[in-house]
Amino acid sequence: MREACISSAHTVTGLGPNLDSLWHGLMAGGSAIRPLTRFATGRYLSGNASWIDGLKSTDGRSGIYPLLERLLDGFGPVPADATLITASTKGCVDVMERLQAGLPGDPAEVPMAQLLSGIAARFNLTSQGININAACASSTIAVARAAAMIASGRSEAVLVVCMDLVSEFVFSGFSALQALSPGACRPFDRNRNGLTLGEGGAALLLMSRERALREGRPVLGVVAGWGAANDATHITAPARDGCGLIQSVRQALERAAIGPQQIAAISAHGTATIYNDQMELTAFRTLFGERHIPMNSIKGSIGHTLGAAGGIEAALGLKCLKESQLPPTVGMLEPEEAGEGFLSRSVQQINGDYLLSTNSGFGGVNAALILRREEI
Amino acid sequence: MDVYLTGIGWVTGAGFGWGRRGNDYSFPDLPLPVLTRKDVFPEPNQRFGRMSNYAKLGLAGIAFALRDAGVETWDTKRPFGVIASTRMGCLATDLEYHQTVLLNGGGLASPNLFAYTLANCFLGDAAIQFGLTGSLLAINETGEDGLGAIRMAMEELAMGEADTILAGICDLPVPDAFSDCVTLKPGAVFLVMTATQPVAPTGYGTVSLGDDGGLLYNKVHAGSLAALIQTALGQCNS
Numbered sequence: 001m002r003e004a005c006i007s008s009a010h011t012v013t014g015l016g017p018n019l020d021s022l023w024h025g026l027m028a029g030g031s032a033i034r035p036l037t038r039f040a041t042g043r044y045l046s047g048n049a050s051w052i053d054g055l056k057s058t059d060g061r062s063g064i065y066p067l068l069e070r071l072l073d074g075f076g077p078v079p080a081d082a083t084l085i086t087a088s089t090k091g092c093v094d095v096m097e098r099l100q101a102g103l104p105g106d107p108a109e110v111p112m113a114q115l116l117s118g119i120a121a122r123f124n125l126t127s128q129g130i131n132i133n134a135a136c137a138s139s140t141i142a143v144a145r146a147a148a149m150i151a152s153g154r155s156e157a158v159l160v161v162c163m164d165l166v167s168e169f170v171f172s173g174f175s176a177l178q179a180l181s182p183g184a185c186r187p188f189d190r191n192r193n194g195l196t197l198g199e200g201g202a203a204l205l206l207m208s209r210e211r212a213l214r215e216g217r218p219v220l221g222v223v224a225g226w227g228a229a230n231d232a233t234h235i236t237a238p239a240r241d242g243c244g245l246i247q248s249v250r251q252a253l254e255r256a257a258i259g260p261q262q263i264a265a266i267s268a269h270g271t272a273t274i275y276n277d278q279m280e281l282t283a284f285r286t287l288f289g290e291r292h293i294p295m296n297s298i299k300g301s302i303g304h305t306l307g308a309a310g311g312i313e314a315a316l317g318l319k320c321l322k323e324s325q326l327p328p329t330v331g332m333l334e335p336e337e338a339g340e341g342f343l344s345r346s347v348q349q350i351n352g353d354y355l356l357s358t359n360s361g362f363g364g365v366n367a368a369l370i371l372r373r374e375e376i
Numbered sequence: 377m378d379v380y381l382t383g384i385g386w387v388t389g390a391g392f393g394w395g396r397r398g399n400d401y402s403f404p405d406l407p408l409p410v411l412t413r414k415d416v417f418p419e420p421n422q423r424f425g426r427m428s429n430y431a432k433l434g435l436a437g438i439a440f441a442l443r444d445a446g447v448e449t450w451d452t453k454r455p456f457g458v459i460a461s462t463r464m465g466c467l468a469t470d471l472e473y474h475q476t477v478l479l480n481g482g483g484l485a486s487p488n489l490f491a492y493t494l495a496n497c498f499l500g501d502a503a504i505q506f507g508l509t510g511s512l513l514a515i516n517e518t519g520e521d522g523l524g525a526i527r528m529a530m531e532e533l534a535m536g537e538a539d540t541i542l543a544g545i546c547d548l549p550v551p552d553a554f555s556d557c558v559t560l561k562p563g564a565v566f567l568v569m570t571a572t573q574p575v576a577p578t579g580y581g582t583v584s585l586g587d588d589g590g591l592l593y594n595k596v597h598a599g600s601l602a603a604l605i606q607t608a609l610g611q612c613n614s
Binding site: 040042043044089090093096097099100101106107108110111112113116117128129130131132133134135138141148149151152154168169171172173174175176177178228229230231232233234235236243244247362363364365367 | 491
C-alpha cells in the first residue's frame with residue numbers, strides 16, 4: 001500500500017481566510033461566533049453563528065462561489081489528472097431559498113453537478129468528480145476515500161474540496177429540532193445546551209509520496225488510517241454506546257497498523273449537543289480507557305461547519321502535529337466528568353505522532369481519520 | 377477485480393420488483409408508483425409512513441435488492457456498505473420543508489421534514505431496518521449513465537473497504553421549477569455486490585471494470601445501469 005500524503009491544505013473559516021489565521025485564532029482562544037445579520041433570526045432559538053463576510057447571496061448567485069474563490073485562489077496548482085471529490089451537505093441551498101421566495105436565481109445551480117463541473121474546469125481536471133453527502137461526516141469520508149484511492153494505486157492525486165454555508169434553511173431546521181444553543185456553543189461542557197452553526201471550506205490535495213517527491217511538493221502529513229461505520233440506531237440521534245464511532249476508530253487504527261496507545265491527540269466532533277458529546281466521550285473511554293489523551297473541539301470557535309467540518313479539522317490536524325500543540329476547547333467552562341483530563345481550556349502539548357480526527361452525523365454516520373506527523 | 381452480483385431491486389415508472397421474483401424490468405420515463413408499506417414490507421412498519429417520498433423510494437429499492445439476494449432478514453448487524461447516487465437528492469423534501477420555514481418567519485419549521493433534508497438520511501433508515509453498519513453515503517455526480525455509484529462500490533470492494541456493498545441510484549421526478557436544468561428518469565435501482573464468491577449459486581454473474589473505466593457484466597461491456605440489469609436478468613432467468 002502506498003502512503004497517502006497531504007501536500008497542500010487550505011481553509012476559509014469565520015476565523016479568517018487561511019489556515020494560519022485559523023490556527024492563530026484558535027490558539028488565542030478566539031471565536032468567530034457573533035450575531036447573524038444574513039437573515040432574521042427572531043423566531044429561532046439562537047441569533048448567532050460563525051459566519052464569513054461577503055458570502056450572502058445578493059446577485060442571484062450562491063454564496064458558495066465567493067467561498068470557493070477564497071478557498072481555491074490561495075490553493076496553488078493542482079495536477080490535471082487529480083481525481084476530484086467534493087463534500088457538501090447542502091451546496092447552493094441559498095439559491096433554492098431565493099427561488100422559493102420569488103427572487104432571481106439560476107435553478108441549475110441547485111443540483112451539485114454544476115458546482116462539481118465548475119471546480120473541475122477551474123483546474124482543468126480530467127475528472128468530473130463526485131460530491132459526497134454523508135451529513136456532518138461528508139468531508140471526513142471524502143478524505144478517507146481520497147486516501148484509499150491513493151493507497152490502492154487507483155489515483156496518484158486527489159483534490160478534496162469541502163464547503164457549506166450558514167443558511168436559514170439549515171438554521172431553522174436545527175432550531176426546530178431544539179438543537180441550537182441560545183448563545184455560543186460549549187462543547188463538552190457539563191452545561192452545554194446545543195450547537196452553533198458555522199460556515200467555511202477546506203481544500204486538501206492528497207498524493208502518493210512518490211508523486212509528491214517527483215513534483216517537488218511538500219508533504220504536510222500522512223493520512224495513515226481511516227474508517228466509517230453506521231450506528232444503525234436512529235436517523236438524527238447518535239447511538240448512546242458510540243458503537244458506530246468505536247467501529248470507525250478501530251477500522252482506522254487497523255488501517256494505520258497502530259495501537260490505541262499511539263494516538264497522541266484527538267480532534268473530536270464536539271458539536272456541544274448533549275447526546276453527541278456524551279456519545280463521543282463514551283466511545284473514547286471505551287477505546288482509550290483512562291489514558292489522558294489531549295482532546296479538543298473547535299466548534300466553540302468556528303461553529304459547526306457541517307459538510308466542511310471534517311476537512312477543516314483534518315487541515316488543522318496537520319498543523320497541530322507540526323506544532324505539537326492542540327488548541328483549546330473554546331466555550332467549555334467545566335468539562336464533562338468523562339472528559340476530565342482529556343479536555344482543556346488551554347493549549348495542550350501533543351507528545352506523539354498520530355492525531356485522531358472524528359465526525360458523526362445524521363443518518364447514523366460516523367467517520368474517523370488518523371493523521372501522522374511528517375518526519376522533518 | 378471481479379465482484380459478484382447477488383441481488384437486484386428496483387422501483388421505476390414501470391413498477392417495482394426484484395430479480396428472482398421474475399418481474400420484468402424496464403426504466404421508462406413515467407410517473408413512479410405510489411409506494412405503500414404493504415408494497416415494501418409484509419409486516420407492520422411504524423417508520424415507513426413518516427418517511428419522505430425520497431426516503432420511501434430509496435428504502436424500497438434497497439429492501440427489494442436485499443430480498444433478491446436473500447439477505448433481507450437479519451439477527452446480527454452486518455457491515456454492509458451502501459452508495460446511493462442521486463442527481464437531485466432530496467430536493468423535493470427540501471422544497472416541502474422550506475414551505476414550512478416561510479410560514480411565520482420560520483417559527484413553524486417542521487423538525488420531522490428537516491430530518492429528511494439530507495440526501496443520505498434514508499440510508500439511516502435502511503441501516504436501522506436492515507442492520508447495516510458499513511459506510512452508507514449518498515453521492516452526486518455529473519454523469520448521466522447511472523453507473524457512478526456502481527463504479528465507486530467496485531473500487532471500494534477492490535480496495536478491501538468492505539465485503540458487501542449495495543450500490544445504485546435514487547431520484548424522484550425533477551420538481552417543475554428545475555425541469556429545464558435536469559433531465560432524468562425517476563426511480564431507485566440497487567444492486568447487491570460482494571467481493572467474496574457466494575457459497576450458493578445466485579444465478580447472476582460477475583461485474584468488473586474495463587480498462588476504459590466502463591462496467592463489464594460477465595466480461596462484456598454493459599453500457600448503462602439499465603443494460604447491465606437487463607443482461608443480468610436475461611441470463612439469470614434463461
